[in-house]
Amino acid sequence: MSALLRLALRAVARAGRFDVREDYQRVRALQRRLAALPTARYRTPTWDTFSDAPDGxxxxVRVFAPAERRREDLxxxxHGGGWVTGDIESYTPACATMADLTGCHVASVDYRLAPEHPFPAGLEDCYxxxxxxLEDPGRAGxxxxxxxxxxxxSAGGNLAAAVSLLLRESGHRVPSRQILLYPVTHFDHDPATSPFESVRRLGDRYRLTSTEVQDYLDLYVPYPALRRSRLVAPLMAEDLSGQPDTLLLSAGLDLLCDEGExxxxxxxxAGNRVRIHRLEEALHGVITLPRFARPLKEAYEVIDEFLEQGP
Incomplete structure (x- = not known):
């Protein structure tokens, strides 16, 4: 990537920054409006359903069917959004793209968001x-x-990793595979104290900043002592055995790059089968880019290869 393009990306990122704590409700509303326009950019058939959380x-859940089904996988x-923003409405374009480009059905989970529902509410929903x-796959056909x-x-990758850990620890069936896209895996994103070079190098440059990640974590987990929990920061888990075959995609221009890898x-x-692939010239949030974007195309080439290997 040229120096000029990097400067342009930084300028756009800075222009679009907001105060997570003060503006999260406005961001939610804006995301939904942007996802709804124009409606012609996706035509994937969808249907809405529900699933029961542990507390009843x-x-x-919104299910997306691909234009051409090529795989039986679900x-x-x-979704991402720092556990605070994002929902099945704002992620409908991304999930429609995911269904079409993988040839799979995609089931998007509308888990509860912080700060109204702090940790572990969203995790409990996903779990x-x-x-x-996993116990009754017939419910999904x-x-x-x-x-x-x-x-x-992002935060959804964090939830996927935490769900896999929790399933194994609880003695339940663990999924055969997981795809973690630039996930949050650590609790410290302060450039002064983080153990990761990407936080120090990229923490204030592009789309996602260190301050924003820390603010999201504060809203998601109001009690600081809990932020070191393996279910908030999976990298802190002492036992990572028995986890799904994993594809981990990182973004080279993302402060979360190093902790994800x-x-x-x-x-x-820990003995699990893992493929790590870095999208070198990608920003945080690759999966929400338009279908013609080169980083998105690269991401789905790797995802397609991973799915092709089967369970």
């Missing part, structure tokens, strides 16, 4: 949906639970 409440998707489908693949981007290496060191 209903979790909305991608169970947890409940995943556990229910499947006969083989190994066809269920967990997918999450560190989690992939930790999974591999």
């Amino acid at each position: 409440h209903r979790v909305p 991608l169970l998707f947890f 409940g949906v995943a556990r229910g489908l 499947l006969t083989d639970p190994d066809r269920i693949v967990l997918v999450g981007d 560190a989690y992939g290496r930790a999974l591999a060191e």
